[in-house]
Structures are given as structure tokens and as C-alpha cells.
Amino acid sequence: MPGTNLTRDEAATRAALLDVTSYTVELDLTTGEKTFGSTTTLEFSCREPGASTFADLVDATVHEITLNGRSLDPATAYADSRIALDGLEADNVLVVRADCTYSHTGEGLHRFVDPADQRVYLYSQFEVPDARRVFTTFEQPDLKSSFTFQVTAPEHWKVVSNSPTPQPEPAGNGAAVWRFEPTVRMSTYITAIVAGEYHEVLDTYEGKFGTIPLGHYCRQSLVEHMDTEELVRTTKQSFGFFEEKFDFPYPFGKYDQLYVPEYNMGAMENAGCVTLRDEYLPRSRQPRSFYEFRTSVITHEMAHMWFGNLVTMKWWDDLWLNESFAEWACYWCEAEATDFTDAWTGFANARKQTGYRADQLPSTHPIAADNVDLHAVEVNFDMITYAKGASVLKQLVAWVGLEPFVAGLRQYFKDHAFGNATFDDLLAALERSSGRELQGWAREWLQTAGVNTLRPSFELDDEGRYTSFTVEQSAPADYPTLRRHRLGIGLYDAEPGEAGTERLVRRHYLEVDVEGASTAVAELVGKRQPALLLLNDEDHAYAKIRLDERSLDTAVTGLSRLDDSLARALVWGATWDMTRDAELPARDFVRLVLANIGTETDSWGVTRIPVSAAMAVNLYSDPGSRAELRAEWEAGLRELLLAAEPASDHQLTFARAYAGAARSEAGLADLEALLDGSLQVEGLVVDQDLRWTLITGLAAGGRFGDAQIDAELERDRTISGQEKAAAARVAQPTAEAKALGWEAIMDPATPNETSREMVLSIFRAGQDEVVAPYLEKYLDAAGTLIDTLGFHKASIVLEHGFPKALASPELVDRVEQWLAATDAPKAAQRYAREGVADVVRALDAQACDTRAAGA
Numbered sequence: 001m002p003g004t005n006l007t008r009d010e011a012a013t014r015a016a017l018l019d020v021t022s023y024t025v026e027l028d029l030t031t032g033e034k035t036f037g038s039t040t041t042l043e044f045s046c047r048e049p050g051a052s053t054f055a056d057l058v059d060a061t062v063h064e065i066t067l068n069g070r071s072l073d074p075a076t077a078y079a080d081s082r083i084a085l086d087g088l089e090a091d092n093v094l095v096v097r098a099d100c101t102y103s104h105t106g107e108g109l110h111r112f113v114d115p116a117d118q119r120v121y122l123y124s125q126f127e128v129p130d131a132r133r134v135f136t137t138f139e140q141p142d143l144k145s146s147f148t149f150q151v152t153a154p155e156h157w158k159v160v161s162n163s164p165t166p167q168p169e170p171a172g173n174g175a176a177v178w179r180f181e182p183t184v185r186m187s188t189y190i191t192a193i194v195a196g197e198y199h200e201v202l203d204t205y206e207g208k209f210g211t212i213p214l215g216h217y218c219r220q221s222l223v224e225h226m227d228t229e230e231l232v233r234t235t236k237q238s239f240g241f242f243e244e245k246f247d248f249p250y251p252f253g254k255y256d257q258l259y260v261p262e263y264n265m266g267a268m269e270n271a272g273c274v275t276l277r278d279e280y281l282p283r284s285r286q287p288r289s290f291y292e293f294r295t296s297v298i299t300h301e302m303a304h305m306w307f308g309n310l311v312t313m314k315w316w317d318d319l320w321l322n323e324s325f326a327e328w329a330c331y332w333c334e335a336e337a338t339d340f341t342d343a344w345t346g347f348a349n350a351r352k353q354t355g356y357r358a359d360q361l362p363s364t365h366p367i368a369a370d371n372v373d374l375h376a377v378e379v380n381f382d383m384i385t386y387a388k389g390a391s392v393l394k395q396l397v398a399w400v401g402l403e404p405f406v407a408g409l410r411q412y413f414k415d416h417a418f419g420n421a422t423f424d425d426l427l428a429a430l431e432r433s434s435g436r437e438l439q440g441w442a443r444e445w446l447q448t449a450g451v452n453t454l455r456p457s458f459e460l461d462d463e464g465r466y467t468s469f470t471v472e473q474s475a476p477a478d479y480p481t482l483r484r485h486r487l488g489i490g491l492y493d494a495e496p497g498e499a500g501t502e503r504l505v506r507r508h509y510l511e512v513d514v515e516g517a518s519t520a521v522a523e524l525v526g527k528r529q530p531a532l533l534l535l536n537d538e539d540h541a542y543a544k545i546r547l548d549e550r551s552l553d554t555a556v557t558g559l560s561r562l563d564d565s566l567a568r569a570l571v572w573g574a575t576w577d578m579t580r581d582a583e584l585p586a587r588d589f590v591r592l593v594l595a596n597i598g599t600e601t602d603s604w605g606v607t608r609i610p611v612s613a614a615m616a617v618n619l620y621s622d623p624g625s626r627a628e629l630r631a632e633w634e635a636g637l638r639e640l641l642l643a644a645e646p647a648s649d650h651q652l653t654f655a656r657a658y659a660g661a662a663r664s665e666a667g668l669a670d671l672e673a674l675l676d677g678s679l680q681v682e683g684l685v686v687d688q689d690l691r692w693t694l695i696t697g698l699a700a701g702g703r704f705g706d707a708q709i710d711a712e713l714e715r716d717r718t719i720s721g722q723e724k725a726a727a728a729r730v731a732q733p734t735a736e737a738k739a740l741g742w743e744a745i746m747d748p749a750t751p752n753e754t755s756r757e758m759v760l761s762i763f764r765a766g767q768d769e770v771v772a773p774y775l776e777k778y779l780d781a782a783g784t785l786i787d788t789l790g791f792h793k794a795s796i797v798l799e800h801g802f803p804k805a806l807a808s809p810e811l812v813d814r815v816e817q818w819l820a821a822t823d824a825p826k827a828a829q830r831y832a833r834e835g836v837a838d839v840v841r842a843l844d845a846q847a848c849d850t851r852a853a854g855a
């Protein structure tokens, strides 16, 4: 039984048989709150008349199937999410009339009623295989077609799709019909329908290839928070950049960006009809990193219009390439065409870290995954796909050079426009444009998993000059591949700065090709040892780097003396890796952060590094002295908060971190005083989201209960308020709060985003007693969760609901025993395996910190 699966072989067979001419999709959105009408007319030709195939349709009530005028009985022809099609002719017309189901999981056609004003909002989300939840499809990326949507909806709605929005025609009873023009050829997964009482703002972009109409949309209750001018500016900057670099006109006519509720991901690159999570229109103050990230999302989706939508992968094997490319291109565009010129530093401080982390989990896999079917896509779609992939493309650009890389891309777009291609096609184009052989590079980087570690090794003469210098490369035992790296090396010395200060200034920089276990760097022999030697300076490489003893000492005693933000990001990254790898005690990392974060200038650095430090405190520190380290962390954050420049991002970040860390009586009293205004910090506005952050801290500390949370919800009757209140409730350190929270998380009726907020809040450090029963509950649920909650919601629970805070050798034994015996789905086992690996890592790091605590 295929269920909702589809194999690569089945897709290849179907693609060899069929050519799809057109889809006409009639949707009736006026038939109720649970289902909608969906009639699909599919015209396609068949290369072998008489042959059989199937169409896809999920979770539908099928009323009528007609193939070439022949009526098929839905009771027999529609089974197991497929419609069997036999006796095909050379040219075929399939008509399927059905009712499909609205979703509340963010997959298919999601329906949302805004609690603020009861208005209705719908949006579709189809990648990877969910167009078939809304209409009848051949659900695979290489059966491209033209699509004609006709949508019947309440006449006062907006309806947006891939083609420009037509004038609606009255259809009686307060309804209207929108007849969209046929689209250019595209894959099913980038088609889209967004409908509801959306607010609309129109604009136009005048580019080198002509005019592109722009639309921005959001819910009515968010209108005041949509900073359209800024969004339009970013959109125009990005169009200017990509049209110039790709040298190919934007292929989809108009460009709408719709900010939609309860969205699972950041955004989706539907052709000309991009959907984005509407948390990107913040009602409260956000730090610069928030806007930096939002800009990268906007540029990421736009990059897909060419890479992914114009030229599309043949099968999901190349999904990594689709995402890695958009990821790499979005930072490239952001750094060169928008205000966020230091976007690559942000990449190093935040996104790239998620790639390193994913690559050291037991679930790591080669970037180019072997996706034999849709289930394999589900397990292989992660931060290897995005963050590691983008890092490795960045290394590829360093390897072939940016200009040849862009020249190869341009040719690739011209050669495969409106069609499908594979990674080999791209590689061939890049080999031609660069003259470099890339097959070997691709094998080493894309078809193997794991991250290498690079460390300096050297000898010095009596005067402190290098007499030998090598870069040592190692690999984890399970993934022993050593790779070729284009690597920058920076030598930094202390020099007097302004007003008696001291700066770390780069004296020398070189680039070398590292290969094998040991690479001698002759150029450094005879050079004076610097105060700080930084491998991977400029961050071209994807590798963990280590600091030698002197460099580590320089970093720890004054990281903020280093002026270059990217160099600092590499030091932050190196020290964090060393902490995670039990080579640097957690307390040293925490103190490094407390001493230097106040002067960090990179927006992502300021936001992310305190999150790592909190993890070091709560998970990686010596359990015997953790209480003291927690107190030190709490007190340090309080000091940073009070010392921060008024109204700065630092101040906001430290306020949030302090709310998360404050557990002492005095600390909780501070949170309460900030909330009621009796404690004022100059420049710090306690707005609605910061109020929820403080309330959650107070709830986690046992100071606030349901009464205070209910009272806040009275003030904030928005969906965001409901989600934050749910998170605050489950944060309370009581058995009852955890039980009610877990029940809601297990309930399919709980909306996706509400569930996510609860999962991220429920199992907190320092609440061991009330969290303890949930390891067994987690393992019990793991077998059925994907079935009961849907894939996306279940994945969030399985990934973030693993109670890591209970780290102990007993937990490791118990989960390993469970893994050996369970028949839970692979995706569920994957998250349990990851959870246990995180715990093993934590126990090692704790032992390292225990040694330091005793010293």
C-alpha cells in the first residue's frame, strides 16, 4: 500500500509516459468551514496508448471521475490517495469532481479564523507533495504544466494565485468567481491559492527588463504593523540584484508577497505568489537580527523564482540544491544589495551554526541525499539541506571564483528555462565556465556526511618565530572523509588603539589549499607567532576550527579587542564548538560571553550567543556547581541589562535573556517590577511581546499562575496572545501545568503554531521533578504521533519535546533500549536518536566542566 507515499521509480515511469498540457482547477470556497469544492480538468498526452497510470488526490470525497468521457466509479478507482487511470489514449482528458478538506496543520489549504475580529483567511502550502490535498494532480516536479485557476469565494474577499488577480465576476448569493489566466509552465508544488479578507497594498518595480507589479498582503488585524515601504524597498533591491546577476527576466509576470497566519516555515516560493509567516510583521520592538533574517527570507524566496521555479529539479534528490542555492544566494544578495552589508557575519554567527550542529547528529546524511521516495524526503530535509548546503556552495564559489560561478549559472538558466534539470547539469555548466574539474569535489563534499576539524600545529624558535606550521585535519570515526578546503589564515597582533585601549589588528592574511591529514604552510615559517592565529579567517571553509593555547588565551582575555566582526564570529564559533566538544569548560564559555557580549556589534552575534551561553549554563555545566553558575549568569545578565545603551538591541536582548534566567527571589522580583513599571530601565519599552516574555519567566519561576496569564490574555486578544499565553501556562513548574500542556500538545485540534509555542516552553531546565515523567510519555507517543498530528506538527513535538533537560546516563540507557525494540516510524526514531546524542554530548561537556570546577 503506497499510502501517501510516491517512489522515485514510480515518478520516473509516469514522467516517461505522460506530457501534461493543462490543468483547470475550479475551487468553491463557499461550501462550509470544513471542506471546499474541487473540480480538476487535466489534459495530458500519453506516449503509449493503452497504458495505465494514476493521478494523486489526498483526503477527498470524490463524487465523479471521467476519463475521456468514460465515467469511472470513485468507489473502485479512488483508493489509497490515488486515482487509477487505465486504457489511456494518445490525448486524454480527466475530470475529477471532489470535496477536499481544509487543514489546521499548515499543509494543503489551511483555514484560519482571526480571534481578533473573526475574519477568515486561507492559504495553500504545497511543498513537498500537498497540492494533491487541494486538487487532482500528477504530484511530481518534472510533470510541469500550465494551470488555470477558477475560484468561487465570498465577493468581499481577496483571491491571489500565481497569475495576476482578475476582476471577480458576481456569482450570486454574495459570492463571486475569479477566473485567472493560465500560468506559464510550472510544477504543482509552486502553485498557490491565497484567499480571505486580506489587506492589500500595490506597487510596481521598474527593472532592466520591464515593469513588475508588486503586491503586499496581510490580515486586517496586522495592517498597522505591515511596514510596507521597507518591504517594497527590499523587494526592489533584490529584483535589481538578481535581474542583473542572473541576466534573465523575472519569469512570472507579477510578484505578490502574502504574510499569512499559523505558518509552518519561514516562507514558500510559490511562483509570483510568495507566502511568508506573519510573525514577520512584528507588533513589538525587534532587534536588527530579526529584520536581517526577514530580509534574507525575502531574498531567499526571490532567488527561487529563477533557481527552482524557472529551472526545477527533476526529482526531490536535488531538493538540497534548490534550498542550498537559495540560501547561498540570499546572503549574497543581502550583503551586496541591501542595508545588511555584513550578512555573511550573521550567517557565520547563526545559520551556519545550525548546519554544524545537524552534521554532528546521528541523523546527518550527505548533502545530496538519495531520496528514493517521499518518506526519504521527509527524513532528509533539514539544516543539512539549508545551512550546510549553503556553506558548501560558499566554499564552491571560493573554489571556482565568483565570476565563473555566475557565468555558469547564467548559461544554466538559459539552457533549462521552464524545464527541469539535475545537479549534473549545473556542475557541467560550472565546469565549462570555470575550467575546473568538479566531479571529484562534488563527491567529497556532497556525497559524504560529517564535518572536519582543522587545528594549527607548529614549532617556534627562541624568538617566537614559526619554524614549522601545519594545518591538521581530522574527521569523526563514523564519517572519516578528509576533504579539500580553500582556507584563509589570519595573524592578529595587539596594537595601541584610541585613548589607551588596545586593539587586535590583522598583520598578515594568506589563503591555502588544505588537503589530507596534514598540510604544511611554508609561507608561515619564519613569521613571528601572533597573539591570535585564526584558521578559516574570512569564513570560506565549512569546518570546525580550533584555537591554539595562546590564541585561546588572547580571545578569552579580550575578544572585544578584535575589530572585525567576521573574525569575532569565527572565534565565537570556535569556542562554542570547543565547549560542545568538551574541550572548553562551560563556565569558561559563559564568562567569555558575559565579558564580551556587551560590545559585540554583529546583530546576530548579540542575539544568538546569549542563547548558547544559557545552554552552556543549563545543559553543559557541572551539575554539582550548576546553581552557582546559574546565579553568576543571572547576575551578569542583570548587570549587562542595566549597563546597556538605552533603547539598544543589546538592552532588549539582555532583558529577554534575563527574563529567561532570573530564578532567584530578587531576580523574579525584578521581572515583576519591570512588568508593573515600578522598575524602569531607561530606553527599555515593555511592549506586548516583552510583557509575555516577562510573564513566561515569572510563570517558569513559580511566581505567576493561570490568574495572571488569564488577565494578560484579556489585554491581548490576538492569536499571538493566545499562543504566548499557552507557552506561559506550560512553563509553570507544576505537575498539573505539564499534564494539561502535554494533553493539548497531543491533541490534533490544537493549531500548529500554538502547539509549537507550547512544545518549546514545556520542558525547562531546573524543573526536573515535574518533567521526569515525560520521557516515558514521549516514547509512548512516538509510535503514533505522525499519524495523529500530521507530519509537520509531529516533527516539532518529536524534535523539541524530547526532555533533554533530564540529561543522565539512565536516560541514555532507557532510550537506547527503546530504540532497539521499537517499531515507531523512522522519522520518529530519528528524533529520539538525536535527543539521546545531545544528552551524551551534554554529559561529556558536564564532565569537562566538573574537572574545571574542581581545579
Ligand SMILES: [Zn+2]
Residues within 6 Å of the ligand: 269, 300, 301, 304, 322, 323, 326
Ligand atoms: Zn527555499
